[in-house]
Amino acid sequence: MVEANVQDINADGEALEMMVNMGPQHPSTHGVFRMQLWLDGEKVNRVVPHIGYLHRGSEKLCEGEQYHQVITLFDRLDYISNFNNELVFCRAVEKIMGLEVPERAEYVRVILCELNRVASHLLFVGTFGLDIGAMTPVMLTFRGRERAQALFEAISGARMMHNYFRVGGIKEDLPDNFETMVREVLDLLREDAEEADRLLTYNEVFIARSKGVGVIDADTAMEYGLTGPCLRGCGISYDVRVAEPYSVYDRFDFDVPVGLDGDCWDRYYVRIQEIYQSLSIIEQALRQMSPGPISAMGRRLIRPPKGDVYVRSENPRGEIGVYLVSDGSDKPYRVKVRPPSFCNLSALEELLKNTWVADAVVILGSLDIVLGEVDR
Amino acid sequence: MLGGIKGMMVTIRSTLNGLRRPVTAQYPKQHLPIQARYMGFPALTWDYKIDEPFCTACMVCIRNCPTLCMSATMKDNPLQQEGKSTRKKIVDTFEINLNRCILCGICVEVCNFDAIVMSHEHEMSVYERNGDRVDLEPLLDMGKQFQQDTAWVPPSELAKKSGAKAEEAAATSDSGA
Numbered sequence: 001m002v003e004a005n006v007q008d009i010n011a012d013g014e015a016l017e018m019m020v021n022m023g024p025q026h027p028s029t030h031g032v033f034r035m036q037l038w039l040d041g042e043k044v045n046r047v048v049p050h051i052g053y054l055h056r057g058s059e060k061l062c063e064g065e066q067y068h069q070v071i072t073l074f075d076r077l078d079y080i081s082n083f084n085n086e087l088v089f090c091r092a093v094e095k096i097m098g099l100e101v102p103e104r105a106e107y108v109r110v111i112l113c114e115l116n117r118v119a120s121h122l123l124f125v126g127t128f129g130l131d132i133g134a135m136t137p138v139m140l141t142f143r144g145r146e147r148a149q150a151l152f153e154a155i156s157g158a159r160m161m162h163n164y165f166r167v168g169g170i171k172e173d174l175p176d177n178f179e180t181m182v183r184e185v186l187d188l189l190r191e192d193a194e195e196a197d198r199l200l201t202y203n204e205v206f207i208a209r210s211k212g213v214g215v216i217d218a219d220t221a222m223e224y225g226l227t228g229p230c231l232r233g234c235g236i237s238y239d240v241r242v243a244e245p246y247s248v249y250d251r252f253d254f255d256v257p258v259g260l261d262g263d264c265w266d267r268y269y270v271r272i273q274e275i276y277q278s279l280s281i282i283e284q285a286l287r288q289m290s291p292g293p294i295s296a297m298g299r300r301l302i303r304p305p306k307g308d309v310y311v312r313s314e315n316p317r318g319e320i321g322v323y324l325v326s327d328g329s330d331k332p333y334r335v336k337v338r339p340p341s342f343c344n345l346s347a348l349e350e351l352l353k354n355t356w357v358a359d360a361v362v363i364l365g366s367l368d369i370v371l372g373e374v375d376r
Numbered sequence: 377m378l379g380g381i382k383g384m385m386v387t388i389r390s391t392l393n394g395l396r397r398p399v400t401a402q403y404p405k406q407h408l409p410i411q412a413r414y415m416g417f418p419a420l421t422w423d424y425k426i427d428e429p430f431c432t433a434c435m436v437c438i439r440n441c442p443t444l445c446m447s448a449t450m451k452d453n454p455l456q457q458e459g460k461s462t463r464k465k466i467v468d469t470f471e472i473n474l475n476r477c478i479l480c481g482i483c484v485e486v487c488n489f490d491a492i493v494m495s496h497e498h499e500m501s502v503y504e505r506n507g508d509r510v511d512l513e514p515l516l517d518m519g520k521q522f523q524q525d526t527a528w529v530p531p532s533e534l535a536k537k538s539g540a541k542a543e544e545a546a547a548t549s550d551s552g553a
Binding site: 065066068069072073136139150153154155156157158161163171175195199203204299 | 379383386387390411412413414415440442478479480481482485486494
């Protein structure tokens with residue numbers, strides 16, 4: 001798991017710098033990710049991240065699949081927030097075709113995406129606690145996440161790889177008891193989130209380990225292209241749902257939580273607050289939703305006109321973008337994904353410079369990467 | 377000190393909860409309930425009215441499968457020649473490699489004959505090599521089991537019924553107005 005070799009020895013035979021491999025099978029890298037750390041004692045001098053262990057060539061595979069088959073590939077990009085990925089691809093095709101999505105379908109999409117955001121952030125809160133050494137929160141948050149996943153299974157038929165959104169709408173209408181099911185899950189999710197929040201947020205040990213660790217200032221963060229909670233943790237109020245409202249997000253009243261210092265604790269706390277905001281969005285959407293048609297396309301073959309389009313939306317990890325080129329056939333000519341975790345990960349080198357090696361795991365954990373999306 | 381007591385309370389509460397009603401299902405002996413919409417392995421349905429499969433091996437699902445996990449061949453329907461069935465062609469062989477299948481449900485969506493369903497079958501451990509490459513007979517068995525378990529009605533019939541209902545409702549609302 002960790003192998004050390006002496007990199008440089010001075011005339012007296014003392015080691016000056018030691019290279020340590022962390023990963024790719026290290027549990028704290030949240031996937032198959034390898035960091036090469038050059039250490040001076042306990043201090044990290046520099047780090048070289050190695051990615052690509054989970055590269056499956058998703059973008060290339062998209063070129064060989066028809067539009068409705070590509071959605072299954074997008075499920076497998078960021079496998080913690082599948083609905084958000086499906087949404088961005090469906091929106092790209094809808095934009096290039098000029099499709100107007102029925103209102104009910106938009107509300108269903110928003111509810112599912114926000115639930116997915118809650119589930120994803122709960123997973124983060126649990127594993128971030130685990131990275132720091134707190135064992136209990138992960139039990140609570142996993143329970144909450146599992147409740148959300150069970151709800152997704154009842155709606156879409158699959159726990160994770162849903163394949164539920166369609167170009168122009170959704171696959172099938174919600175089950176009859178959807179509203180009671182969601183309200184039940186909402187209360188339980190709020191309970192779980194609050195309990196983890198209470199246990200973790202102002203815990204003395206937790207603050208000592210995360211406050212002032214991995215600080216990045218706003219300008220540097222923007223230069224690196226950080227988005228999502230990592231950017232909002234630095235105090236910049238930027239959220240695609242507000243900056244460029246898509247779907248029906250302009251009809252909801254919600255705040256964009258921001259941090260102050262841009263350290264690990266802020267990035268964590270922004271996510272905790274986002275859970276509550278998302279729960280409030282879901283409640284508003286449930287109130288506003290009304291019955292109606294669920295698809296603008298039906299079962300017609302998707303054959304967009306020639307052209308290209310770029311669409312972005314807010315993933316739990318940041319801004320996900322899709323650049324889609326169509327040559328008029330039933331398969332996309334090119335699909336380029338702008339993955340949030342990949343861009344967030346690019347700041348790792350900056351974040352890890354001159355920190356303690358014990359903080360490396362915490363800082364990496366606070367970025368909340370998903371390797372399926374980093375490597376694609 | 378106070379924080380320690382608070383933290384201990386969480387532990388005690390969870391312990392008591394867990395003692396009162398254990399949530400763990402002992403898997404091979406005990407199964408969790410399956411959701412109605414659960415998508416397990418695809419299976420072929422059986423038309424009990426005529427006693428033949430719904431599937432005519434029209435290849436639509438095979439062409440639309442993202443992982444190319446299926447194959448099929450068709451034959452002339454002997455029951456049609458006897459005048460019992462309206463299907464000219466019928467499925468002769470059908471093979472699905474369940475290890476390749478990603479359970480996306482696209483085959484069910486594109487099928488025009490209600491011939492394929494996502495069954496509730498989901499256990500893929502088998503004793504022999506390539507045991508997950510299933511052909512027509514086990515597929516139909518899985519389908520029959522699914523039809524029995526869920527009182528399955530062909531979606532096209534359901535759509536007809538609901539369509540008639542909607543028309544009726546529209547007619548009554550028109551007359552009411």
